[in-house]
Amino acid sequence: MANMDDVMTRPATGATAAGPRRKPAAGGLTRDHATLGAVWILLAAFPFVAGNEFVVSLGIMFCINLILIASLNTIMGFCGQISLSHGAFYGLGAYTSGTLSAKLAVEPWIGIPLGMAVAALSAVVIGLPALRLRGHYLAMATLGFNAIVFVLFNELVGLTGGPNGLLGVGPFSLAGNALFALESMYWVVWVAAGLVMLAILNLIRSRVGRALRALATSEIGADALGVNVFRYKLVVFVLTAAMAGLAGGLYVHYNQFASPETFGFFTSVMLVVMVALGGWGRYWGPLFGALIFTVVPELLRSFGDLELFLFGLSMILVMLFMPGGVAGGLEALAGRFKRGGRS
Amino acid sequence: MTILEVADVGRSFGGLRAVSDLSFTVAKGEIKGVIGPNGAGKTTLFNMIAGVTAPSTGSIALDGQRIEHLKPYQRVERGIARTFQNLQIFKDLTVLENVMVGRHARTRCDVLHAIFRSPAARREEEGIRDAAFAQLDRLGLAHRAEEKAGSLSFGECKILEIARALAAEPSLLLLDEPIAGVPHAETERVADTVRALNAEGVTVLLVEHNMRMVMRLCDSILVLNYGRKIAEGTAEAVRRDPAVLQAYLGEDDDA
């Protein structure tokens, strides 16, 4: 049977400039926007069905992790730049806003943007030289930066509280009333994660996003077509660092505490793993990555000492059998289903 | 009328002179070919015009404006677009998206416009899509528009690179060995494409190993050997030039 799509898209003759073709809804919102809206409405229902506070707190961490993983997926999956300093940017956001809150009673609404600015600024400083490096050397440079920041979190005891952690961070408040209730906190992270997901969707489905995906495959090719490769890499690196800073700020005011190991080498590596498990360079991948990162450790907790082993094992199995991550696996499944239904 | 002027250009790599004191011009509307035996400096010359390699000496001017200090992406904005001998297709993007990247230099909605999906960005995106599709249509690849570029044949990839370069509306199109590696059955298609584009007014500078193709396609030919110009002129004149015969003595002209 003839493939319907081919018939629909093939122009009758090669010369018709206005040959039939699929066009996205002009100027309107795309299907991905609609899906994102639907998912966010579903997530809005989460606190009402969660049942207990523990489950709500998982929802909060899911949103924070989603911001981290989705932003990392943007610089790594779409832009092709291996970054192992996302944990550091997360920490810079957390410690900036957390320290300001603990030492000077600065409101999160001011502290978090400042934390994002600090993360973004340090991304400029490290990105300017590092993004000229390639592949493993970029990985090393970002990892080295993370190591330096980690030492600072541990050793600048006066500011950060050192290895014992930063105490006395204030919670979110609205018009002078602290938002102690978990539900209120959930709404804050729900809005933040939704905005981040929307911003990323708009970015990757744009002229800029196309240029990013192009330079991920061939920097020389993109350069030859007018893409200022270095500038784009830097801009996206800084933008995603700011998003990680936002996640850090949200985390520290939710947790009202921060300690260095949350933002170390292991976190940076695990975030990369979650990007891969969710689906490298796939927009919906981080949803699955964040779900795994948030929920699986809780599920494995009952296994006690076996937890870590099972976690590593399942990671290996997913990568072996679903190299495109969960999102890639679902895509392949949907593709097979479609083809099966058509023939 | 001159579109490209290369004056006294030289480039050495660690003491080895790849190109020395080279001067020539490309006239508006012509197809100019650069040939020469292996190691003659063709690729170095090509890279200096495209901006990948900076010349050590001399100047390069496009429409009378010096460009030798510009980066490749800046030269595209000035009107030089190129293809690659070793294909640089974005294979994970669709065919249409590849050509849409080619519109980059002619469009300007940046990161903030993108993030906020501004009306200007959405309008521009429509224009990019239409212009890119028009290029695919022009070169007969429109029916593959929605496929991943990685699924194209080698010859189709060469055409796609031309379509992508054309999307930048270049005043000068640089083709780096456009038929090298293309199966015999598809070489005519590439040659026809170049000829048709030229008829539509595109100026072309091409480097090519296949002498027969160059002789048939080009209005004028520049012959290099050991980084120096040894002849320049029409196919007929170059073919009879004793210096050229000598340079190619023993060389297989179809290699």
Add this chain to the structure above:
Amino acid sequence: MDSAGTVLQLLFAGIGTGSIYALVAVGFNVIFKSTDAINFSQGEWVMMGGMVAAATVTATASPVWLACLFAVLVVTGVGMASERLVVFPIAKPTPLLITLISIGLAICTKSAVMLVLGKNPAGYPGFAGDTAVHLAGASIHSQTLSIIAITIAFMVLAHLFFEKTLLGKALRAAAADRDAAELAGIRVRSTVLWSFGIAAMAGAVAGAIITPLTFTSYDHGTMLGFKGFSAAMLGGLGNLYGSLLGGLLLGLLEAFASGYISSHFKDAVAFLVLLVILFWRPTGLMGTPAVEKV
């Protein structure tokens, strides 16, 4: 202690730790050459070398050198088995996929050691007991000298292996050009197996000889792997002698930073210098710059 003594003390400390980093870096390099991937389990093999040796000393009261030898053999076997279990089955191996799977492997290795050998720190005396050598005002642990000697011996043997033996040459050929090596009759997939064995061996040697100085426990691997990776990058990935140079330099940097600046900030100082070197030489001190042909 006078200042010459301090310098000497720091010098030996730096060369000692640097030797360990160099051995770990060799492991990274060997696997990088055969797969283009960064193997995150490398550090876990270092830890495992120390843990297995310690368990052997405790359980059998055998001499330290024998326990170390045994540990190296065990870990080499674990390295090769790991390759067969998790790398060989990959349908379409890419460097990124192998790297990611090696992270899972690292987690499994670490937790397996914890499950089998426990969570307590372990250690044993040096090859010459816990004796010190006094030299020009510096007091140097005899094990530091053993580490330096064993590292030199390992490097010489590795050099001879890669230059003189058939297997070593095959590994180098496969690293240089996989397709050409395949055409020449080298089974490239099995060179990956050997590279895992050699990398695990280098790691285990490092772990077995450093444990008398530092103790070890199941969670020590990550940091050692991280440092070894840094040393490999500093020297230039894919270069055996770069590993040695990178390892020694990193070890010395740390030693002198902690001696003259602050032991708290020694990592920060070492990595700051590492970053500066990388920005100055983007492919490491002895790495060859990758030239893309256009």
